[in-house]
Amino acid sequence: MKYAYIFIVFTVLVACKNETKESPVEEKVEKKELTTESVSKAQNVLNKVIEQAGGEKYETSAIEFRFRGKEYVSVRNCGMYELQRNQISKAGDTIKDVVSNMGFERFVNRKKQNLPDSLSNKYSNAVNSVHYFAQLPFGLNDPAVKKTYLDTVKINQTAYHKIKVQFTEEGGGDDHDDVYMYWVNQEKNTIDYLAYSFEVNGGGMRFRKAINPRIINGIRFVDYENYAPKESNLNVEDLDKA
Numbered sequence: 001m002k003y004a005y006i007f008i009v010f011t012v013l014v015a016c017k018n019e020t021k022e023s024p025v026e027e028k029v030e031k032k033e034l035t036t037e038s039v040s041k042a043q044n045v046l047n048k049v050i051e052q053a054g055g056e057k058y059e060t061s062a063i064e065f066r067f068r069g070k071e072y073v074s075v076r077n078c079g080m081y082e083l084q085r086n087q088i089s090k091a092g093d094t095i096k097d098v099v100s101n102m103g104f105e106r107f108v109n110r111k112k113q114n115l116p117d118s119l120s121n122k123y124s125n126a127v128n129s130v131h132y133f134a135q136l137p138f139g140l141n142d143p144a145v146k147k148t149y150l151d152t153v154k155i156n157q158t159a160y161h162k163i164k165v166q167f168t169e170e171g172g173g174d175d176h177d178d179v180y181m182y183w184v185n186q187e188k189n190t191i192d193y194l195a196y197s198f199e200v201n202g203g204g205m206r207f208r209k210a211i212n213p214r215i216i217n218g219i220r221f222v223d224y225e226n227y228a229p230k231e232s233n234l235n236v237e238d239l240d241k242a
Helices: 036-053 055-060 117-134
Strands: 006-011 061-067 070-077 080-088 094-100 103-108 145-155 158-167 179-185 191-198 204-216 219-227
Touching (some): 036 145, 070 117, 080 117, 103 117, 158 191
Antiparallel strands (some): 006 061, 080 094, 179 191, 191 204
16 A cells, blocks of 8 residues: 655745754564663664754745645644644535644634544544654654664665654653654665554554655655554564564
8 A cells, every 4th residue: 555645845934943852674673671872872863864854944844735635734833833634525514624732623614613522632633643654754853752772674685773662641642652663774864664553443553665755845755655464463663574
């Protein structure tokens, strides 16, 4: 299955105050504890990945793209953000979902809806998820992100940094139990593969291969080939070998 995005990117010419954000298939990966050294090494690698993909340009940008028949828009300005999903229902109604610093809102035919928390959380998570994948690696330096450097591995004879990402309960959202793996090309400083395990909708795991990389107004975007494991007893850390 291929996930393709069509992007239009506008960069907003506003300077933000500089702040430091801290927070091989063939080879067996040794299990390592969350040590200061592994955290620092993971941080250094991901800093290079984010800088290579666009760095501070993410912070002052407006991005539009279409995915699965819906229109997505994100606007960021020095820590303030608004993430949108726009669609037309089968009944012909225009639906606009908005996630921002203020929370979640849904508008139907421009009229704000009063929703129970369960639906607000469901729609908010769905909007966040699409924007998250479309704009990776942006977000990997958020305060709720916990990073661990696992090992150097090889996939198709190419050397990769293998990094595990988890989230704190505070600030990590409803999906804070999800576990992500990133394979960073050591030469290019790009995320060529990623995998994740999730608990919602019965749980599961996915492995993604980045394809069709392109730079639009200084920000790097990719599409994905999406894979699901045939066996249910696999660990997300081993999906590169699978």
